[in-house]
Amino acid sequence: MYKISEAAIRANLPVKTVRYYGDIGLVNPAGRSDSGYRLYTDPDIAKLSFVGRARRYSFSIDQCRELLDLYEDEQRPSSVVKQITLEKIAEIDSRLHELQELRDELQHLAGCCHGDSRPDCPIIGKLSNDGLENGSF
Amino acid sequence: MYKISEAAIRANLPVKTVRYYGDIGLVNPAGRSDSGYRLYTDPDIAKLSFVGRARRYSFSIDQCRELLDLYEDEQRPSSVVKQITLEKIAEIDSRLHELQELRDELQHLAGCCHGDSRPDCPIIGKLSNDGLENGSF
DNA sequence: ATAAACCTTCCTCTAAGTGGAAGGTCAAGG
DNA sequence: CCTTGACCTTCCACTTAGAGGAAGGTTTAT
Structure with missing residues (x-):
């Protein structure tokens, strides 16, 4: 005890x-x-x-x-345990996929950014206006 | 308005x-x-x-x-925005790595499991005792 | 006039704990 | 005997980023 x-x-x-x-x-x-x-x-x-x-x-x-x-x-039955594990794997795969896409897009954005002291920044630009017409203010 | x-x-x-x-x-x-x-x-x-x-x-x-x-x-300065974005990418990379390892291990476990109605299951076995000596009960 | 659709604030709930306060217990040292 | 410190208890609040819903006020349309 x-x-x-x-x-x-x-x-x-x-x-x-x-x-x-x-x-x-x-x-x-x-x-x-x-x-x-x-x-x-x-x-x-x-x-x-x-x-x-x-x-x-x-x-x-x-x-x-x-x-x-x-x-x-x-x-x-081991089938139940296996089932839960497979569900978990599918969940992880989906999350991996999402993250991978996100990472690629951010990587692209960061690559486009000159990263100096000039105020214009393609990352902000992309976040401000994702191809739509409501990004100005 | x-x-x-x-x-x-x-x-x-x-x-x-x-x-x-x-x-x-x-x-x-x-x-x-x-x-x-x-x-x-x-x-x-x-x-x-x-x-x-x-x-x-x-x-x-x-x-x-x-x-x-x-x-x-x-x-x-666009450098600040770029910095935040790069930090976010590093965070995602780390999470991707973790998930990948996890996925591989679960995949391995699931592959070892015969998944039928027999009660013994390598997944439970692995969770019960991860190579340490406190897994019996 | 009234019903539907919309708005408000306030309260509770989510997942899986973490942090802290106030107070009880136990063993060692003076 | 008393105290100090480490340990234990319960209870409460906080975390993320909202979602759900109740009770009640407002606006719009019929």
């Missing part, structure tokens, strides 16, 4: 986060001491680590909740 | 967003009608459009505030 700071160290998470995961019912401490301190067991630490790792893999708290349920279910 | 919904249409932003930009002092309406309605001028619309475009380019509200100051400053 570890108090929260020890549990946090072992799970490699901030204390505040561990407390928060208890508050939202994601990972509850096994019990409380007489004085009200949260007490965590090794299985609790494992769950905390699991969530920490899943979070680092950019799974949302809700997805973590699902995964944790699966994690605890000895009968889980 | 346009009322808020007209201004929102012209700036291609939701009404709520236009009101919000006023609340946070980013783009204030030029004035108010006798009955208290916000009234926007063409220059206001141009500023709203500018912010909308910058936001779509993933500049933060604070960066928009900076850009708007530059936008309004006839003496702005």
Whole structure:
């Protein structure tokens, strides 16, 4: 039985986060001491680590909740886990695509900008008027 | 002088967003009608459009505030604008890199998973124990 | 006159925590 | 015995960038 700071160290998470995961019912401490301190067991630490790792893999708290349920279910079909993972990959692909386009456009803009002390700047120009007729003021 | 919904249409932003930009002092309406309605001028619309475009380019509200100051400053040096843009590009590159690594790892995991009704799943295994010794429970 | 459409302010909610204040607990040292 | 410091508790506010909705005032059209 570890108090929260020890549990946090072992799970490699901030204390505040561990407390928060208890508050939202994601990972509850096994019990409380007489004085009200949260007490965590090794299985609790494992769950905390699991969530920490899943979070680092950019799974949302809700997805973590699902995964944790699966994690605890000895009968889980691996197809469900795979499904969640594939959805996450698709999400990442879409985000990658967006970011790539954005990056290219900004790169182009920056390349066009002479970057000196003259006040005219193609970046401002582009942001001011994206080919439409409302960019003057 | 346009009322808020007209201004929102012209700036291609939701009404709520236009009101919000006023609340946070980013783009204030030029004035108010006798009955208290916000009234926007063409220059206001141009500023709203500018912010909308910058936001779509993933500049933060604070960066928009900076850009708007530059936008309004006839003496702005383009070097400052270029600097902000280059910082944004670096930020995006870093995020792209992270996402790429994440994607590859999840892809690998998904590829290892047979995805059927058997309960053992390498994804869960990997999340449970990332090479450390606290993954059992 | 009244109904629809529009406007206002104010309040709550989002995700996933972080930061801090006020106060209780515990072990060590003087 | 007392105090100091580290640790713990709960509760509250703050973060991003708005979205959603309630209650009520205004304008426009029929």
